Amino acid sequence: MQTDMESNKPDSTMLRPSIKDIARLANVSHPTVSRALLNNPLVSKKTGERIRRIAKEAGYRPSAVARGLLTRRTQTIGVVVTTVADPFAGAVFSGIEQTAGDHGYSVFLADSNADPDRERKIVQAFAERRLDGIIVTSSRVGALYLPLLAEMGVPIVLVNNQFPGAFAHAVMIGNVEGSRAVAKHLIALGHQRIAYIGDQSGFQSDTERFAGYRAALKAAQIPFREELVCHGDGKAEAATLAMSRLLQLHELPTAVCCYNDMTALGALHAVHSHGLRVPDDVSVTGFDDLFFASYTQPPLTTVRQPMYRMGQLAMDSLLSLMSGKKMVGTIRVAPELVVRKSTASPRKSGAPAKPAAGSNRR
Amino acid sequence: MQTDMESNKPDSTMLRPSIKDIARLANVSHPTVSRALLNNPLVSKKTGERIRRIAKEAGYRPSAVARGLLTRRTQTIGVVVTTVADPFAGAVFSGIEQTAGDHGYSVFLADSNADPDRERKIVQAFAERRLDGIIVTSSRVGALYLPLLAEMGVPIVLVNNQFPGAFAHAVMIGNVEGSRAVAKHLIALGHQRIAYIGDQSGFQSDTERFAGYRAALKAAQIPFREELVCHGDGKAEAATLAMSRLLQLHELPTAVCCYNDMTALGALHAVHSHGLRVPDDVSVTGFDDLFFASYTQPPLTTVRQPMYRMGQLAMDSLLSLMSGKKMVGTIRVAPELVVRKSTASPRKSGAPAKPAAGSNRR
DNA sequence: TTGTAGGCGTTATCAT
DNA sequence: ATGATAACGCCTACAA
Numbered sequence: 167m168q169t170d171m172e173s174n175k176p177d178s179t180m181l182r183p184s185i186k187d188i189a190r191l192a193n194v195s196h197p198t199v200s201r202a203l204l205n206n207p208l209v210s211k212k213t214g215e216r217i218r219r220i221a222k223e224a225g226y227r228p229s230a231v232a233r234g235l236l237t238r239r240t241q242t243i244g245v246v247v248t249t250v251a252d253p254f255a256g257a258v259f260s261g262i263e264q265t266a267g268d269h270g271y272s273v274f275l276a277d278s279n280a281d282p283d284r285e286r287k288i289v290q291a292f293a294e295r296r297l298d299g300i301i302v303t304s305s306r307v308g309a310l311y312l313p314l315l316a317e318m319g320v321p322i323v324l325v326n327n328q329f330p331g332a333f334a335h336a337v338m339i340g341n342v343e344g345s346r347a348v349a350k351h352l353i354a355l356g357h358q359r360i361a362y363i364g365d366q367s368g369f370q371s372d373t374e375r376f377a378g379y380r381a382a383l384k385a386a387q388i389p390f391r392e393e394l395v396c397h398g399d400g401k402a403e404a405a406t407l408a409m410s411r412l413l414q415l416h417e418l419p420t421a422v423c424c425y426n427d428m429t430a431l432g433a434l435h436a437v438h439s440h441g442l443r444v445p446d447d448v449s450v451t452g453f454d455d456l457f458f459a460s461y462t463q464p465p466l467t468t469v470r471q472p473m474y475r476m477g478q479l480a481m482d483s484l485l486s487l488m489s490g491k492k493m494v495g496t497i498r499v500a501p502e503l504v505v506r507k508s509t510a511s512p513r514k515s516g517a518p519a520k521p522a523a524g525s526n527r528r
Numbered sequence: 529m530q531t532d533m534e535s536n537k538p539d540s541t542m543l544r545p546s547i548k549d550i551a552r553l554a555n556v557s558h559p560t561v562s563r564a565l566l567n568n569p570l571v572s573k574k575t576g577e578r579i580r581r582i583a584k585e586a587g588y589r590p591s592a593v594a595r596g597l598l599t600r601r602t603q604t605i606g607v608v609v610t611t612v613a614d615p616f617a618g619a620v621f622s623g624i625e626q627t628a629g630d631h632g633y634s635v636f637l638a639d640s641n642a643d644p645d646r647e648r649k650i651v652q653a654f655a656e657r658r659l660d661g662i663i664v665t666s667s668r669v670g671a672l673y674l675p676l677l678a679e680m681g682v683p684i685v686l687v688n689n690q691f692p693g694a695f696a697h698a699v700m701i702g703n704v705e706g707s708r709a710v711a712k713h714l715i716a717l718g719h720q721r722i723a724y725i726g727d728q729s730g731f732q733s734d735t736e737r738f739a740g741y742r743a744a745l746k747a748a749q750i751p752f753r754e755e756l757v758c759h760g761d762g763k764a765e766a767a768t769l770a771m772s773r774l775l776q777l778h779e780l781p782t783a784v785c786c787y788n789d790m791t792a793l794g795a796l797h798a799v800h801s802h803g804l805r806v807p808d809d810v811s812v813t814g815f816d817d818l819f820f821a822s823y824t825q826p827p828l829t830t831v832r833q834p835m836y837r838m839g840q841l842a843m844d845s846l847l848s849l850m851s852g853k854k855m856v857g858t859i860r861v862a863p864e865l866v867v868r869k870s871t872a873s874p875r876k877s878g879a880p881a882k883p884a885a886g887s888n889r890r
Numbered sequence: 891t892t893g894t895a896g897g898c899g900t901t902a903t904c905a906t
Numbered sequence: 907a908t909g910a911t912a913a914c915g916c917c918t919a920c921a922a
Binding site for chain 1: 544587612625629638652658679819825
């Protein structure tokens with residue numbers, strides 16, 4: 167009796183009540199509390215509700231760490247990107263995170279920064295934290311690093327896999343189709359001198375997009391010209407330089423296919439700096455359809471990757487894998503050509519457009 | 529003897545060896561292994577090294593979840609943003625994550641999407657996971673939600689606090705100084721009709737930037753005109769509309785201060801769509817200095833927020849708090865005016881520039 | 891210098 | 907329908 171009166175008081179000042187505290191408050195055993203909270207039908211409706219009420223009043227939160235220790239599942243996944251500051255990674259992550267949240271998973275985000283030392287640390291942190299699964303969105307990820315992740319024995323899904331075939335589970339954009347589509351679009355507009363600004367780091371995605379570009383040329387029987395290929399690093403600054411080099415050419419290209427939108431952003435900048443106009447003097451295309459693509463001047467013709475959707479798909483795959491499915495395979499998502507204002511037919515005159523006489527070369 | 533021979537074999541197929549497995553392999557007790565791995569000087573150098581070697585060979589990784597259960601520290605923090613797809617959030621997160629990683633912390637990233645239901649889920653997930661600390665970077669976060677987070681009893685640091693004074697620990701940009709600086713810059717160029725495109729959601733940051741704008745006008749004794757104020761939502765699309773409305777005015781503004789770079793992006797777009805030129809017809813300024821600001825056409829005059837640095841500072845503050853410090857207070861970081869090409873002196877002629885006669889109004 | 895015992899907060903397996 | 911007990915993997919006393 168007396169003890170009842172003492173122990174029944176819900177102590178609202180209790181900071182992190184454990185299941186045992188709730189049990190004491192409700193005058194039942196901890197397992198009963200556990201059952202009540204998990205809505206186990208074994209517990210009587212009445213006591214179940216009473217316990218849940220008491221737990222709620224006490225602000226009880228089950229400890230995911232204690233649960234994880236027992237169940238060996240942390241309801242947690244890890245995502246690795248090269249850098250979150252990259253809008254592509256951000257958009258994909260957004261899709262991953264929302265889907266994960268809807269299924270009760272929390273997600274660690276790690277930024278490798280293409281730094282091997284950092285990558286080591288990430289592997290260690292992920293391994294110690296006993297994640298249930300991993301998604302790698304970083305195309306710049308080191309080749310040695312992926313096997314290390316694989317050693318953890320948890321499912322891994324890749325987005326825009328840098329090593330096709332090496333890992334079974336991935337979601338990928340159709341790089342060659344997409345790139346071929348833009349190039350074809352330019353050819354249809356009448357372009358013959360079409361340049362390509364790639365990514366010097368030798369990524370799979372660049373290789374594939376370059377292949378799409380060449381395929382389109384070939385299909386139209388336009389000879390490939392080595393001098394029309396330049397390389398940036400997938401960022402705007404290097405692309406500005408690459409484009410400037412292209413603009414030094416004796417005979418200018420009438421159009422430029424860029425590896426991605428960031429590259430196109432830099433290319434656009436270079437064209438304007440040289441006093442030329444897009445698309446009047448030169449057409450420019452991108453790849454990705456990042457948020458700013460509709461707002462460049464002129465708005466950018468590009469190939470859309472459904473980034474958010476790709477994040478969702480990657481997470482869906484991972485969920486399947488984590489729930490025991492052995493294979494989900496590679497999901498290929500279709501690229502979509504979006505034509506805006508940065509592409510138009512080349513000048514009618516055969517003479518290549520040049521800035522006001524004598525500006526580039528003396 | 530016999531047992532030795534059996535148990536000494538390092539079993540490389542062991543998936544997740546526990547500390548006891550290592551102990552068996554090394555013929556010592558688990559606590560000794562624990563001590564060896566923590567480089568406790570009590571354990572003899574020789575056995576210590578032997579144990580560490582064996583542990584390494586077996587691919588042993590201590591379980592952070594088990595350790596966390598005991599130590600009550602998870603070495604994990606949570607970051608809440610409105611949306612990761614926002615470049616500002618991405619850059620700040622990057623600074624947070626790198627600093628966290630350097631100190632052995634992993635970080636959960638949650639995307640609230642300004643959805644109250646989602647926010648509830650995030651609070652629950654964070655609470656159950658027993659995070660050591662939280663950083664909220666989301667200015668769009670609901671007012672009711674922060675107290676819920678606070679109930680968890682862990683340190684919280686805010687970036688660009690939406691409720692000044694409500695939470696003690698924060699890192700903030702000098703909104704009014706920054707905004708005043710751009711407005712002053714425009715005034716110095718000779719502008720008198722300066723518009724402001726704000727954020728209709730009524731954020732603290734918008735209020736402050738607007739205040740800076742008005743302060744600059746006042747200091748220059750330029751009367752404030754209600755009709756020169758429009759509202760977007762901090763994104764490019766709504767800003768395009770807002771700017772269009774401004775361009776319907778009988779007497780056009782000669783310059784526009786935008787709440788942020790995204791807004792400026794939309795404003796630039798609207799100006800071009802109306803056949804006007806920047807900065808010839810109208811000057812445009814932003815706030816943030818996102819990566820694309822140097823690449824707009826023309827490059828954008830704006831106010832730089834050191835976003836990565838702010839992320840670092842927030843994490844540093846959180847680290848102090850988590851290590852027991854009671855107060856770190858609010859850190860104010862200085863904004864920096866960066867002048868590019870989107871601002872210039874207004875036309876000399878008193879007559880406001882208008883697109884080719886009769887285009888806007890009939 | 892090393893081993894033994896206990897407990898962190900859960901859930902699962904037995905009893906009752 | 908509920909309670910007692912054990913176990914998850916680790917670390918920290920305390921004992922030897």
